[in-house]
Amino acid sequence: MAAAMDRPAAAAYARRGSGRGPRPPWAVRARRAGREAGPGRLMNIEVRADPRVRAPVLEVPNLPYTEGNPYQRLLYADPAGRIRPVAWRHAWHRLARAHRRGALPVVHLHWDDRIFGRGADPAANRAEAEALLGHLGRYREAGGRLLWTIHNRRPHREIDAQTFAAARARLATMADAIHVHAPHAAAHMREAWQAPAERLHVLPHPSYLGAYEPEIDTLARPLPAAAERRFLFFGMFRGQKGVSRIAEAADKLARRGHRFRLEMAGRAFASQRRLLARLAANPAIELFPERVPDEQVAPVFARNQLFLFPNHDVFTSGSVMLALTFGLPVIGPRVPALVETLPEGNRALLYDPESPRGLIRAMRDAIEMEDAELARLRAEALAFARERAPRVIGRRMADLILTLAQGDPAHGPRQSV
Structure with missing residues (x-):
């Protein structure tokens, strides 16, 4: 009879499939805690920039940024190393100030369902959402550009659906570019949230090649x-x-x-x-x-x-x-x-x-x-x-972000590969 694993069984499970293999052939370095990561470690995808490309790396605050899920690192795995996702560890009201100093031309928003309508008090949720959206609005008024990736149709766990919906509706009109992973998601954003078609960009979810093993x-x-x-x-x-x-x-x-x-x-x-x-x-x-x-x-x-x-x-x-x-x-x-x-x-x-x-x-x-x-x-x-390797999707994401950073409107839906 199968059963949930006890501690010894779980330890045996964790020992299965160990080993070390060669480095992946494309230009990445896999590092964790300063050492090369072999099979059995989550690889921190760090793109090695093409030495022929002399453009500086654009650091893009991701709100929020997660270390445990490699998705954001894979999405930014441009072979030329032109972009890098970073965590924003400050209050959102400092976004506009940082942009005025010449930094932060683009901010990238993810997982709005983890940001808006998450508390048990609807009034507090509404006040927090209004404050956060206000900070994003002032960042854009200062000249910053907002990129928004849509991950979910609705929150996995709905707590305050009304506040979430109100915030998503505001973001649909505020974002300079909206990234979705497939055509059905673009249709959803147009039909359910009236997102402007010219701001929608279809760019597939990157594969995880190189993330967990060479x-x-x-x-x-x-x-x-x-x-x-x-x-x-x-x-x-x-x-x-x-x-x-x-x-x-x-x-x-x-x-x-x-x-x-x-x-x-x-x-x-x-x-x-x-x-x-x-x-x-x-x-x-x-x-x-x-x-x-x-x-x-x-x-x-x-x-x-x-x-x-x-x-x-x-x-x-x-x-x-x-x-x-x-x-x-x-x-x-x-x-x-x-x-x-x-x-x-x-x-x-x-x-x-x-x-x-x-x-x-x-x-x-x-x-x-x-x-x-x-x-x-x-x-x-x-x-x-x-x-859909990270280097393929990362190159296209870099093109989109740099277009935004240069101040040009990102018109026309990008089609999936």
Whole structure:
């Protein structure tokens, strides 16, 4: 019987897949705490500037900036080293003052759902939102430019939806450029928030090549050999990610005698005790309901073959791009957010979101799939990740930011690669 891991088992889990490989071939240095990071460490992507390029590096405050998630470093991984994301560790009212001194031509806003409407007191939320938006407005009046990346349709955890919506509506008219990851997100911002079409820029989510292990190791790894088909669920056990759907499908497949393994790794919550007990009772499931250490991300993906993502409300998903980075085709609902962000061949694995048996049928078909076909889908996923490598997306993000910094309006939606 599968079970949630105790401490010794978790320690053994963390020891799986250790090793050191060669450096990635493209021009990055992977450093952490001043030392080179090999497999098993989250690599701090630092772009090595082309020595032929003499332009100074533009530091762009990211509000907020997160160290734990490599997304922002990957988004700024311009091969010429023209831009760098930095944390703004001061009060927002100092943005306009810094711009007047000749600094901060561009500020980059992320995750507005983590900024507005997060407290239990709606009146305090409104006052805070008004103050923060006022500081951004004065920064723009001083000549600064505001770039805004849209990550979510709505907050993962809605507390004060009214304040969030009011702030997002203001930002939609205030931002000089609005970055979205796919066409469906651009349509959402136009239709739901009246964002001006000429300010919308479609730039895909970067892949994670080079973030958790050297790129050359990721791209050279073949389809992992396994006696049974191996599926992976990875990430927080949030309800909208379809964990209950996975539990039901896995139970039915196991009862019907289908041979497979399903690794479920990610942070779970105390309120999910009954769900976790159901998952643990399935002998086909390997359960690790805790945050996966950064050094174990690559080994987890390396030993699995397909990625389960039955999220019917997905808007932008870093975990889907993470799966593609490691060559795992994605099984999920046929919704615009997945259709637009998956390789063409992978779309055959998507199921009708209205079908109650869609997920179980897709998993059954994957179990019966020939390894040669799965290897073909894997190669397509890796090629897709190369097309969206940090150096590719970072170059285009640098072009957009420098256009803003030069004071030119960033007209025309940028299309995805």
